[in-house]
Amino acid sequence: MALDIxxxxxxxxxxxxxxxxDKWPGIQNYTETEFKKIGxxxxxxxxxKLQGKYSEDQARLLxxxxxxxxxxxxxxxxxxxxxxTEQAIxxxxxxxxxxxxxxxxxxxx
Amino acid sequence: xxKLFLGRTQEFFLCSVxxxxxxxxxxxxxxxxxxxxxxxxxxxxxxxxxxxxxMQDLANTPQVSGTDSIARVSKxxxxxxxxxxxxxxxxxxxxxxxxxxxxxxxxxSWNKIGELQKLHPTKDMIQSAQSGFEITLTAILKxxxxxxxx
Numbered sequence: 001m002a003l004d005i006x007x008x009x010x011x012x013x014x015x016x017x018x019x020x021x022d023k024w025p026g027i028q029n030y031t032e033t034e035f036k037k038i039g040x041x042x043x044x045x046x047x048x049k050l051q052g053k054y055s056e057d058q059a060r061l062l063x064x065x066x067x068x069x070x071x072x073x074x075x076x077x078x079x080x081x082x083x084x085t086e087q088a089i090x091x092x093x094x095x096x097x098x099x100x101x102x103x104x105x106x107x108x109x
Numbered sequence: 110x111x112k113l114f115l116g117r118t119q120e121f122f123l124c125s126v127x128x129x130x131x132x133x134x135x136x137x138x139x140x141x142x143x144x145x146x147x148x149x150x151x152x153x154x155x156x157x158x159x160x161x162x163x164m165q166d167l168a169n170t171p172q173v174s175g176t177d178s179i180a181r182v183s184k185x186x187x188x189x190x191x192x193x194x195x196x197x198x199x200x201x202x203x204x205x206x207x208x209x210x211x212x213x214x215x216x217x218s219w220n221k222i223g224e225l226q227k228l229h230p231t232k233d234m235i236q237s238a239q240s241g242f243e244i245t246l247t248a249i250l251k252x253x254x255x256x257x258x259x
Binding site: 030034037038041044045048053054055057058061062064065066068069071072073075076078079080082083085086087089090093 | 210
């Protein structure tokens with residue numbers, strides 16, 4: 001059965017959004033662009049396999065390369081989410097410092 | 110000059126404030142992921158260039174023999190070595206698990222190219238594979254650049 005791009009793209013994007021949560025707007029463009037490329041290439045592999053242009057083994061190897069690419073993108077998203085979380089935590093800690101200094105009346109910290 | 114004597118309660122209060130000030134001060138810089146490494150940035154860019162050159166050559170001349178075949182194997186092994194060197198550098202850092210995993214995926218994909226070459230791939234297949242590598246390498250580079258925290 002031939003796939004269409006939305007059958008691949010929608011679940012991929014929904015899964016990524018669910019994990020990334022409120023940080024999604026910051027990395028949405030990159031995610032959508034890369035997932036579209038991956039989805040389109042997987043469709044091409046499937047089409048060529050069905051048309052007999054790719055053997056089972058060739059299709060499997062190409063599919064594995066795209067599986068790896070998908071995981072690499074998800075790892076990039078995980079890392080970028082961590083960086084954004086880190087920045088939020090450090091900003092909050094910075095605010096605590098300001099409150100403490102204000103309460104004490106001088107720049108203790 | 111009047112000497113300042115503090116009562117026990119006042120001493121305790123001052124010590125507590127200083128103690129918590131140092132605790133808060135020590136917590137001021139949370140780090141959840143490794144720092145940016147310019148060397149990794151450059152290495153990934155170089156690997157991207159070498160893989161692209163290799164894949165273009167493979168797409169243009171899928172089958173080679175004799176000295177050309179030896180040269181191709183040598184180039185393949187050279188890229189493999191570059192990726193291993195990159196992994197070594199990435200592994201040397203704390204809080205860098207995402208990048209290490211990305212590089213392991215790159216290792217696996219490069220092994221897959223080695224297997225695909227034995228199956229007489231067409232130009233179309235090579236170009237498809239090349240696109241997959243571009244996505245993986247871009248992901249590695251994207252994360253590295255994000256570590257600049259700008």
